Amino acid sequence: MKTLFELLREETPGNIRTQLLSKINDIINKLFSSGQKVGTLSLITNVFSPIALPIGAMLNVHATQILEQALIRFRRDGCEDLYVILSTLGGDIHFPELFIGKARGLGFERINIIIPSIAMSAGTLLAMLSDRIIGFSFASIGPVDPQLIVQTPQGLRVISAIAYKRLIEETLPRLAYEKKLGVDGLSRLYIAQDMYLYQESLRSLDYVKKVLNNNVKLKLDENKFEELLSTFLTDVETHSKPLGLKVLKELGFDVIFLDSNDKYKELAELIAEYYSRVEHAFVFEPSKGARILLIGAPFGEIIQEAIVQVVKPPPHRVGPPSQQQKKEESTKNIQILGSQ
Known part of the structure; x- marks a missing residue:
């Protein structure tokens, strides 16, 4: 007979999520496994606190170290195929290659x-590097446009590598031509820019192209690969432009839509319930800070938080009595003159 503590523990939100993930793992094993044991984990980054930096809720190298512990445990249990429930707005552009390399x-x-809902930027790149993508037809992916975080006197700024490259190579020359500034004028425009930032933009874009060439090019038809580069990298309109999973399907990736076949119905419902409970954890479960990372596995989960502190405005400075009196007299005089 179970104790009261055991009964209460079973009903905790975290334990319910873990049980759901175990069920998802069992269904995946029945649907997709051809004899290999599978391991399923979740990797979800987000932030809903208005006072927490969104850049903290991203895929990063630190997350890889935590994930490695789960991967090792899966391998010790004999798992040969890995399934990752992914939801993220993006992150470190090096994360996908690093994580896939660890798993391989x-x-x-x-x-x-x-992908139950969204996997933008680095999340999209991670999906491209995988062997198969599973998700809902309404799930969103997005351009793989590296974002550079720059410290400015006004605080941190996130700058698009593609946008900065276009500024240097297209916008400024066009502006100089339209305004008839000449070579000297264009030179002055360039001097006002951060050329180190331009260099880093080129390096980050070259890195993404290299990763895609080394890992994705052989999967796709040559024309489709060029279309991939155009859609997700070179001809991007905005970094946050959402694209549907069907785009990857049309390009030739192995994509399965959970809402397209009744045989996936049970799995789709379990994943939807699990994901909604994770969203609930980010928004409503009590925590000291803003939750930014959840890594879940059938043997437990890790939730990381960004401790946020509200910066109070400085107290109003009050000058010496002599200064206060003069200021009041001065203000009074102005008001009198105005009334006259």
């Missing part, structure tokens, strides 16, 4: 990315 190095035969 540990011996996982197939890496599958499940």
